[in-house]
Amino acid sequence: MKVIRIDKNDWAEGIEKIRKTYSLIGPVKEKFYHIFANLGSGQMPDMEFTNSRISPKYIIYPQSEIILKCSMNAEEEDYKIYREPEDKEYKEKAVLGIRPCDADSLPVVMRNFDTDEYKDPYWLRAFETTTLVGLACDAPCPSCFCTSAGSGPYNHKNLDVMLIDNKDHYLAEIITEKGEKLAEAAGWQDKAEGIADEIAKRKSDAESKIESNVHTDNLAKQPLLDLYEATSIWEKAAFACINCGTCTYVCPTCWCFDIQDEVYGREGFRIRNWDSCMYPLFTLHASAHNPRGTKLARLRQRFMHKLKYYVDKYENGIQCTGCGRCVRLCPVNIDIRRICNMMNSYDPETCTCEATVS
Amino acid sequence: MKNLLEHMGIEPERLHFSWISSAESTKFVDVATKVTEAAKSLENKEKKFVKTKPKVA
Amino acid sequence: MKSYTDNIKEISKRLLKEDKVDMVIGYRTGSVPLMHQPFFAQNQEEVDEFVWDSNCGLNLANYITDRTERIGILATGCNSRNIAVHIVEGKIKREQLYIIGIPCKGMVDRHKLSAMADGDITSVEDENNGSITITGQNFSKTVDKAEVLQENCSVCVHRNPVIYDELAAEEVTEQKRDDVDPYARVKEIEALSPEEKWAHFDDLLSDCIRCYACRNACPLCYCPLCFVDESNPQWVGKSIDHTDVRTFHFLRAYHCAGRCTDCGACVRSCPVGINVRDFTKKLEKDCLELFDWEAGLNTEQRPPLDTYRPDDPEEFIK
Numbered sequence: 166m167k168v169i170r171i172d173k174n175d176w177a178e179g180i181e182k183i184r185k186t187y188s189l190i191g192p193v194k195e196k197f198y199h200i201f202a203n204l205g206s207g208q209m210p211d212m213e214f215t216n217s218r219i220s221p222k223y224i225i226y227p228q229s230e231i232i233l234k235c236s237m238n239a240e241e242e243d244y245k246i247y248r249e250p251e252d253k254e255y256k257e258k259a260v261l262g263i264r265p266c267d268a269d270s271l272p273v274v275m276r277n278f279d280t281d282e283y284k285d286p287y288w289l290r291a292f293e294t295t296t297l298v299g300l301a302c303d304a305p306c307p308s309c310f311c312t313s314a315g316s317g318p319y320n321h322k323n324l325d326v327m328l329i330d331n332k333d334h335y336l337a338e339i340i341t342e343k344g345e346k347l348a349e350a351a352g353w354q355d356k357a358e359g360i361a362d363e364i365a366k367r368k369s370d371a372e373s374k375i376e377s378n379v380h381t382d383n384l385a386k387q388p389l390l391d392l393y394e395a396t397s398i399w400e401k402a403a404f405a406c407i408n409c410g411t412c413t414y415v416c417p418t419c420w421c422f423d424i425q426d427e428v429y430g431r432e433g434f435r436i437r438n439w440d441s442c443m444y445p446l447f448t449l450h451a452s453a454h455n456p457r458g459t460k461l462a463r464l465r466q467r468f469m470h471k472l473k474y475y476v477d478k479y480e481n482g483i484q485c486t487g488c489g490r491c492v493r494l495c496p497v498n499i500d501i502r503r504i505c506n507m508m509n510s511y512d513p514e515t516c517t518c519e520a521t522v523s
Numbered sequence: 524m525k526n527l528l529e530h531m532g533i534e535p536e537r538l539h540f541s542w543i544s545s546a547e548s549t550k551f552v553d554v555a556t557k558v559t560e561a562a563k564s565l566e567n568k569e570k571k572f573v574k575t576k577p578k579v580a
Numbered sequence: 581m582k583s584y585t586d587n588i589k590e591i592s593k594r595l596l597k598e599d600k601v602d603m604v605i606g607y608r609t610g611s612v613p614l615m616h617q618p619f620f621a622q623n624q625e626e627v628d629e630f631v632w633d634s635n636c637g638l639n640l641a642n643y644i645t646d647r648t649e650r651i652g653i654l655a656t657g658c659n660s661r662n663i664a665v666h667i668v669e670g671k672i673k674r675e676q677l678y679i680i681g682i683p684c685k686g687m688v689d690r691h692k693l694s695a696m697a698d699g700d701i702t703s704v705e706d707e708n709n710g711s712i713t714i715t716g717q718n719f720s721k722t723v724d725k726a727e728v729l730q731e732n733c734s735v736c737v738h739r740n741p742v743i744y745d746e747l748a749a750e751e752v753t754e755q756k757r758d759d760v761d762p763y764a765r766v767k768e769i770e771a772l773s774p775e776e777k778w779a780h781f782d783d784l785l786s787d788c789i790r791c792y793a794c795r796n797a798c799p800l801c802y803c804p805l806c807f808v809d810e811s812n813p814q815w816v817g818k819s820i821d822h823t824d825v826r827t828f829h830f831l832r833a834y835h836c837a838g839r840c841t842d843c844g845a846c847v848r849s850c851p852v853g854i855n856v857r858d859f860t861k862k863l864e865k866d867c868l869e870l871f872d873w874e875a876g877l878n879t880e881q882r883p884p885l886d887t888y889r890p891d892d893p894e895e896f897i898k
Contacts, residue, residue, distance in 0.1 A: 407642065409849065425818050495615075
């Protein structure tokens with residue numbers, strides 16, 4: 166793999182160059198926390214951030230997105246015939262400073278949006294036109310647990326370029342062709358030789374700073390129905406849960422959505438909005454029956470989906486990358502690490518489990 | 524309700540309460556005319572609480 | 581002097597042992613700083629998990645809605661007022677409850693503290709002398725608790741529970757409305773022009789992700805089907821359109837008029853730090869001025885917007 170050196174003095178100039186071909190998105194401090202936002206002309210990403218409060222999944226999968234449009238004018242030929250909007254733009258864009266955990270959520274979400282049967286054109290087009298310039302993580306939060314969730318502070322598997330902050334310069338690993346193209350456009354060509362050992366050391370240093378972890382080794386072996394019926398796991402957690410959608414909306418791997426039609430004058434729009442399995446409306450049937458009518462059932466669904474159904478269906482780890490956002494932002498402190506460890510250690514014979522957060 | 528709407532930035536002229544009996548047609552016309560004029564005379568013509576196209580992102 | 585936590589544990593154990601209640605609702609230590617978890621204990625071991633300090637800022641009245649058990653519940657001033665509102669509105673019976681009153685010294689603002697820290701907070705020490713120490717990887721900071729109180733706590737005039745069966749500590753001195761102006765912030769907004777007000781609320785709500793944490797953390801929001809979830813007819817759009825977001829916040833607040841006790845659970849639970857109280861505090865002020873009413877001070881009177889009195893103010897009708 167090619168590694169180049171980007172002097173921080175050349176950083177701004179490179180950014181200006183790629184602005185011509187890419188629309189840029191990067192971390193910006195708004196009010197009192199960071200978000201990923203479009204960078205206006207001359208605006209630089211704030212690379213000193215820890216991570217954005219809300220996951221950057223909305224760059225590829227917006228919270229609300231028009232997917233179809235139609236005419237509501239009865240005199241027109243295509244009255245009420247939904248078509249893809251013509252003005253949907255998929256300009257090349259580059260995300261600067263995305264963290265490895267958030268990039269690692271993309272293949273997880275992709276398993277839902279890109280299957281043999283169905284391909285989601287909106288998600289895929291947005292994904293294909295996005296170049297990810299990641300930033301390796303040297304100061305993870307105390308609630309991060311990426312290393313035990315299939316990710317890691319220096320995990321470059323799902324990035325196009327990974328930057329490593331090295332005082333007066335960045336070391337940039339060029340991982341994919343997309344990344345190569347971007348580095349070329351920016352004019353960053355200064356090859357860095359003989360630094361493989363140093364990067365490896367930085368990587369292991371960063372990994373050793375991840376203080377908490379989850380145990381997942383036993384999840385696939387656990388009998389599904391036993392977990393489902395494990396009151397000792399669900400009862401106390403469900404009591405505290407207020408069934409808001411915070412965990413699902415800040416999560417980089419939650420992909421569920423709801424379709425809504427809205428009419429404005431003589432135009433109709435079909436809009437896709439994020440939805441949350443925490444809401445009763447999520448599963449409410451037209452008959453008024455609700456298969457997940459209780460708070461406990463909804464809370465259980467979220468964790469069973471991430472830590473059991475997904476594990477069993479895709480055989481590719483858990484549906485979580487350990488970014489820790491839900492841990493930090495849940496208003497009632499329902500901690501996925503704790504629940505995961507309870508599920509992993511659950512003993513169907515005695516109906517007991519260990520509730521640890523480490 | 525009126526207070527909270529005003530608190531949020533709806534001009535007081537835009538919301539009006541009156542008792543009008545079904546027999547008081549002239550009063551109704553009178554009030555409706557006054558309210559419409561008051562709203563029209565506002566400097567700020569920006570429509571509030573009106574959706575004109577979906578805002579998405 | 582025994583600590584709040586010790587007293588709470590002692591009372592809870594006694595209640596469970598004497599079979600006076602089926603469960604006691606309190607808090608247990610959270611897995612992350614500034615965030616304790618609402619928790620119910622049904623036996624002595626579970627009671628040992630109880631904790632009480634300045635990080636118990638949610639409203640436990642939210643957890644008793646329509647329950648049928650006999651419940652012991654911790655209640656600060658605002659929590660007890662919400663319990664009273666629940667009793668008036670028929671969401672729980674007074675006989676079912678054993679209220680452990682907590683004279684409250686206020687809760688700390690997690691958003692404020694996080695913003696003050698130079699990095700991530702790993703532990704929070706709540707000293708009894710009125711100071712808070714936050715510690716992280718490379719820093720440690722001690723601040724005056726009064727400076728980092730939640731805004732609603734700093735202007736609170738009902739710190740002692742209004743209904744209780746037993747107190748877990750001695751009553752605290754109440755602040756007077758003459759000394760702290762609970763409505764200072766409301767007055768600031770009231771002084772703005774309509775355009776400025778509109779812009780203020782636009783900015784306030786610009787980060788809203790419609791997760792409904794504010795609504796769900798609120799003990800008043802117990803409707804089986806909220807108006808924003810109603811789909812036949814559909815009142816409010818579900819996208820992040822500003823008009824829809826504002827409609828949600830405005831109408832939710834209005835549904836709380838005369839019932840809100842300014843417990844601050846909505847603000848505390850918001851993941852993006854929106855001061856939802858900019859809506860509700862105005863209504864509280866109006867209720868006080870127009871109806872001489874404060875929510876939840878007794879278990880008999882229904883809130884003013886629920887009742888009709890011939891002398892109700894009607895200056896707004898022209």
